Amino acid sequence: MNLHLWIQREVELCSLDWDPLQFAESESGAEKTEEPTSKRENDAREKGNIAKSQDLSTAFILLVTTLVLYLMLEYLYKITSDMFKLSLLKFSIEEMTHQDMWTLFVDLLLHYTWFMLPLFGTVILSTIVVFQWQIGGFHFSLQPMQPDINRFNPITGMKKIFGKEAVAELIKSLCKLVILAYFPYSLIVAEYPRICTMYEYTLGQSLEYISWLIVKLIIQIAIVLIIYGLADLTWLRYKRHQDLKMTKEEVKQERKQSDGDPMIKAKIRQKQKELAQKQMMGNVPKADVVITNPTHFAVALRFKEGDKAPVVLAKGQDLVALKIKEIAKESGVYMYEDKELARTLYANVQVDQIIPESLFSAVAKVLAHVYKTTGKKIRR
Numbered sequence: 249m250n251l252h253l254w255i256q257r258e259v260e261l262c263s264l265d266w267d268p269l270q271f272a273e274s275e276s277g278a279e280k281t282e283e284p285t286s287k288r289e290n291d292a293r294e295k296g297n298i299a300k301s302q303d304l305s306t307a308f309i310l311l312v313t314t315l316v317l318y319l320m321l322e323y324l325y326k327i328t329s330d331m332f333k334l335s336l337l338k339f340s341i342e343e344m345t346h347q348d349m350w351t352l353f354v355d356l357l358l359h360y361t362w363f364m365l366p367l368f369g370t371v372i373l374s375t376i377v378v379f380q381w382q383i384g385g386f387h388f389s390l391q392p393m394q395p396d397i398n399r400f401n402p403i404t405g406m407k408k409i410f411g412k413e414a415v416a417e418l419i420k421s422l423c424k425l426v427i428l429a430y431f432p433y434s435l436i437v438a439e440y441p442r443i444c445t446m447y448e449y450t451l452g453q454s455l456e457y458i459s460w461l462i463v464k465l466i467i468q469i470a471i472v473l474i475i476y477g478l479a480d481l482t483w484l485r486y487k488r489h490q491d492l493k494m495t496k497e498e499v500k501q502e503r504k505q506s507d508g509d510p511m512i513k514a515k516i517r518q519k520q521k522e523l524a525q526k527q528m529m530g531n532v533p534k535a536d537v538v539i540t541n542p543t544h545f546a547v548a549l550r551f552k553e554g555d556k557a558p559v560v561l562a563k564g565q566d567l568v569a570l571k572i573k574e575i576a577k578e579s580g581v582y583m584y585e586d587k588e589l590a591r592t593l594y595a596n597v598q599v600d601q602i603i604p605e606s607l608f609s610a611v612a613k614v615l616a617h618v619y620k621t622t623g624k625k626i627r628r
Contacts, residue, residue, distance in 0.1 A: 280493035285502060288492055297492075299484040300382040303424070304477025305375065311470035312374040316367060318463045325455075327359045382481060420480070427476070431468045435461065525568070528599055531561040532572055533579035537618045539593060542585045546572040547593040549603075551615055553626060557602040558611050563594050582618045589614070 284292075292298075331352075436443070439461060446454055494502070532538070535548035536558075546569035548562040564572050576583055589610050597603055603611055619625060 280490075280495050282494040282496060282499050284489070284492035284494060285499070287502060288494065292488075292492055297488065298383045299481065299488045300379065301477045301481040301484060303420075303473055304382065304481055305378045307470045307473030307477050308378045309371060309374045310466060311474065313367065313371055314463055314466045314470065316370045318459070320363065320366070321459055324363055325452075327363065331356050331359065423476070424473070427472055428469060431465060431472070435465050435468070524599075528562040529571065529575055532575040533581065535561050535576065535581050536624070537614060538572060538576040538581055538583045539590045539614060540573060540583055540585050541569070541587050541590045543569070545569055545587075545590040545594045546576075547590055547597075548572060548576065548581070549593075549611065549615075551626060555602070557605075557608065558615065559602050560593065560597045560599055563597075563599060565594065582622055584614050584618065586610075586614065 442457075446457065449457065531550075532548050535550050538546055538548045540546045544566060546562075546564055547560060549558045550561050551558040562572055573583060575581075589607070592607065593603065596607075
């Protein structure tokens with residue numbers, strides 16, 4: 249084989265290991281004009297490439313948790329007050345033993361546990377909801393957790409630190425810092441006159457006012473961060489879509505990978521044909537007669553007790569026909585020349601199929617001639 253053709257064939261065979269997500273890195277100057285295929289999308293999701301905004305998730309969880317906590321503040325104040333009164337009462341009436349203190353501690357722990365359970369449940373539920381909403385349904389993959397030596401590549405790490413994405417993240421962090429600094433400042437300025445008069449409040453009024461200030465501040469920050477997170481999510485989805493776009497060559501390679509390399513498929517078909525032909529040739533010695541053209545066609549027939557009709561064991565044209573005749577001669581199978589019948593059988597009956605009823609009469613005459621000439625009988 250020509251060396252250049254051999255190298256080209258090996259390259260095409262190796263192309264079956266082509267990775268569509270890495271191919272873009274090797275394509276220099278190729279323009280990504282094609283929309284990403286479903287396979288490319290699924291491969292990206294499996295590798296953890298999903299557009300999700302951590303800021304949106306954090307802001308949503310913070311907002312929901314704060315609202316739930318604010319609604320439960322009255323209950324928290326009640327159980328704290330009751331437990332405090334109970335403790336003072338026990339200390340003032342009788343001397344507290346270690347058992348009494350332990351019982352009081354367990355009661356306090358149980359009360360606060362019942363208070364914290366809904367809060368933890370809210371955090372978990374809101375985390376699941378906001379995450380699933382961002383990625384568009386349930387998705388779980390262990391592939392991002394698998395060890396990857398490229399993560400420890402210092403060159404890749406330096407690119408991440410000083411690349412465009414790092415600059416963009418720095419700008420985003422500065423924006424969040426401004427937001428986090430502005431709202432506390434503006435709230436303190438707005439509430440400063442009232443804060444200065446807090447010395448006139450009772451302890452309960454002071455706690456209620458401070459709680460209201462904290463909740464108001466958190467809600468303001470959370471709402472702004474949610475708006476910011478939605479914008480960030482929109483940008484991340486757009487950027488991911490652009491990154492997953494494909495060149496025409498990538499689409500061609502992916503289709504080739506999915507459908508199978510035509511060269512490989514042709515070789516598989518050729519191999520299957522050779523195996524079928526080898527098996528067919530192995531059946532020729534079992535035939536009762538080989539009907540020939542005499543040179544262009546050959547059809548081997550078998551008829552034995554239990555068969556509804558004669559069965560075609562092998563058939564061939566030109567070189568295959570010559571091979572069938574050669575094997576038949578070596579095996580002592582009778583050969584009968586009938587040009588029209590040989591052509592008809594070759595064209596209308598497949599290997600391992602019985603002959604059609606329309607050919608019963610013609611084939612019966614041939615078999616009768618064979619049995620009469622050779623003295624053989626129908627096989628059992």
